Amino acid sequence: MQSTAIPSTVTPPEVVRARVAVALLFIANGMGFASWVSRIPAVRAPLGLSEGELGSALLCMAIGGLIAFGPTGHGVQRWGARRVTLWVSLAYGALLVLPTLAPNGWTLGLALALFGAANGAMDVAMNALAVEVEQRVGRPIMSSLHGLWSAGGLAGALLGGWLAHQSVWPGWHLAGVGVAAIGAVLWARHWLGGHIGEVHAAEEEAPRWARPEAALAGLGAIIFAAFLIEGAMADWSAVYLNGALGTTQAEATLGYSVFALAMMAMRFAGDRLVLHWGAVPMLRTLNALAGVGLAAALVSGSLAVTLPAFALTGLAIGTVAPLVFSAAAQRSRRGAGQGIAAMATLGYSGFLIGPPVIGWLAQATSLQVALGVLVLLAGVIAALAEHLAPAVAAAPAVSVDEAPAQRL
Incomplete structure (x- = not known):
């Protein structure tokens, strides 16, 4: 990946738009994740899950994320960070409501595995895209993007707490957040233009499963x-x-x-x-x-x-x-x-x-x-x-x- 110096006193408009677009994706991811976490008790209650059964279901989400990391890295190298980020972000928004529709514990685990895979894939892809935008900007921005993720998480948690207090069904809540996330992705799509997120040649062929060098x-x-x-x-x-x-x-x-x-x-x-x-x-x-x-x-x-x-x-x-x-x-x-x-x-x-x-x-x-x-x-x-x-x-x-x- 080559660094690009900016030969201007002002950040080019396409780079400004790209930075805002990536920021929206980080906020959407953090808010979606915290929204789900805030409604875990409401999802658990009607299923009558014990602590052990709930823990097993939550573990499925982590496993789904871990499985998705490697293929996503391979996909970014093959198709570019922009394309992969947009597709997995749309999947993330669409799957956010899925755990609330599970009728029992094992289907909840399956739903969380799928949502966890989308979350893990979005995590890898949007960070790869953010690195490219950072290089275009010409100064560090990664830390503030992760700060926006935390801010999105805080907003999602507060919203979830308020809606839980209002006894709003978690399905409506997470469906609404998912639609908002999809809207943010579609908006970001139009602001991620130019050569940002394009395919870059690697020194070594990317394996399908990530392993540390x-x-x-x-x-x-x-x-x-x-x-x-x-x-x-x-x-x-x-x-x-x-x-x-x-x-x-x-x-x-x-x-x-x-x-x-x-x-x-x-x-x-x-x-x-x-x-x-x-x-x-x-x-x-x-x-x-x-x-x-x-x-x-x-x-x-x-x-x-x-x-x-x-x-x-x-x-x-x-x-x-x-x-x-x-x-x-x-x-x-x-x-x-x-x-x-x-x-x-x-x-x-x-x-x-x-x-x-x-x-x-x-x-x-x-x-x-x-x-x-x-x-x-x-x-x-x-x-x-x-x-x-x-x-x-x-x-x-x-x-x-x-x-x-x-x-x-």
Whole structure:
């Protein structure tokens, strides 16, 4: 994939439109996913599913996503990021309502596998497309796009909570969000013109299933560790506050809330920080501080120390996914789609593996000891941060007599 310097003082209109179009896709994906998550209890209730049956159905969604990563990367390399992104995004919007129509547990699992595959495919494709738009813009935008995904998720969760309070059937709710997502895709289609998202020749033939390249092992370890931390925080932060620290259930929700809000804020600020601070020192410093903060929180057992430590952890890993995806897309010998697919596979594997591993360790020792693994993982990210250096160095060059591109 070749970088293109912009020989103008103003970002070309087609690049501006492409950036807005990709932003719409990230928002639509985040809002759709959070809308589904917010209505899980309403979908579960009429089916009478136990915790184990619901967990099995939800696992099908994760498996569907993992299966879709590799073929999507292959498709991006063969047909281009623009075409693949638009098709899988339409499928995502159409399938969003499907889980609400399931009459029993096993059909719910099948519906979630299909929706999970569409979600995973859209994740890979739109990130590959975003990397190309980022190169056209000529400065980092990946972090802010992931921030928009988080903002879309927050909006979807709030909307889902309000509609649940109004006793709106989840089928109508998710069908409406799905139609809105399809509308966003059709709008984005007209704004993704020119050569953005076209097919690019790779140095190596792209395999049909994504597998990490040896040269990207460091990036893979970073995203695996970061997603493992995120999965553990999502599933165990409230349990830790309620159990080990003795907070109320309402207070326990603050654990993940401060983590998620800090991560979203970091994604919106991340592009500017990377531009002025650099990806390597930023990631190294924040994860070193997060490791120290988590260690202090686990030792002290104080809520006043724990909540800031959780927020610092959100700041530390907030930009990992956009930075690693961008670096892998630029450095993969098999093409951007395959590079992102391989990193997504490793990242989501960590997200899935993290919570049960923490649970097993907690059962053998204690939850405080088990969460100490997160301290070690933050240290791993800090130690391996230098693997992002080539991606930073590969940013498009602008000649001395060229003024910086106007901000969107």
